Amino acid sequence: MEKIPSFSKNHDELSVGLHECGTANGVTTWDLRFKKPNAGDYLSPKALHTVEHLLATVLRNSEEKDNIVYFGPMGCRTGFYLLTVNLDYGKTLELLKxxxxxxxxxxxxxxxxxxxxxxxxxxxxxxxxxxCEKYLEILEKL
Ligand SMILES: [Zn+2]
Structure with a gap:
């Protein structure tokens, strides 16, 4: 099988923050990286699950709710994926803050x-x- 794009990026060079992964079929994928990959610090399964509930609720009640396709956790527990339509980097960053x-x-x-x-x-x-507080501090520095 072919290696898929998300496995093709070098995770050792991936830093915490907000990364745009690309747009396909009009849907943009955002990498919300909470933790540096393979650095020994991961979200706990419980916290990961609760962040999913919190942010899915907030995003789907926001002024951009019609532009939210999906929000969910990465299996590696270092962050989340957000899928959107019609949102550029600036709008996405403001929405996330x-x-x-x-x-x-x-x-x-x-x-x-x-x-x-x-x-x-x-x-x-x-x-x-x-x-969430730690990730907000990361977003504020971008
Ligand atoms: Zn649940």
Missing amino acids: KSFALSLSFKEVPGSKREECGNCAEHDLDGALCE
């Missing part, structure tokens, strides 16, 4: 009732908020 700031105000995990989530016991709000 607002969204991560807003996520810090949550007092409970949205969509975490048993009937709403496939693994409702696997959440860590405090851990997720800590990761």
Whole structure:
């Protein structure tokens, strides 16, 4: 099988931040890198899951909700993928700064009732908020 584009980039040269991966069929993929790859520091599975719930909720309630295609975690637990339409780098960065700031105000995990989530016991709000705060600091420096 052919090596797919996301495995073709050198992960040793990938830094934390916001990276544009490309656009296909009108959909742009953004790499929200929270952690430097293979550096020993990863999001915990619980925090990863909770960040997914927080940001999916905030992004899909934002002024750009019609331009959000997907938000979800990387299996390697070093970040997330955001798929959008009609958003350039500047707009995406501003949207993410607002969204991560807003996520810090949550007092409970949205969509975490048993009937709403496939693994409702696997959440860590405090851990997720800590990761969101750290990533917001990264975004503020871009
Ligand atoms: Zn869930």
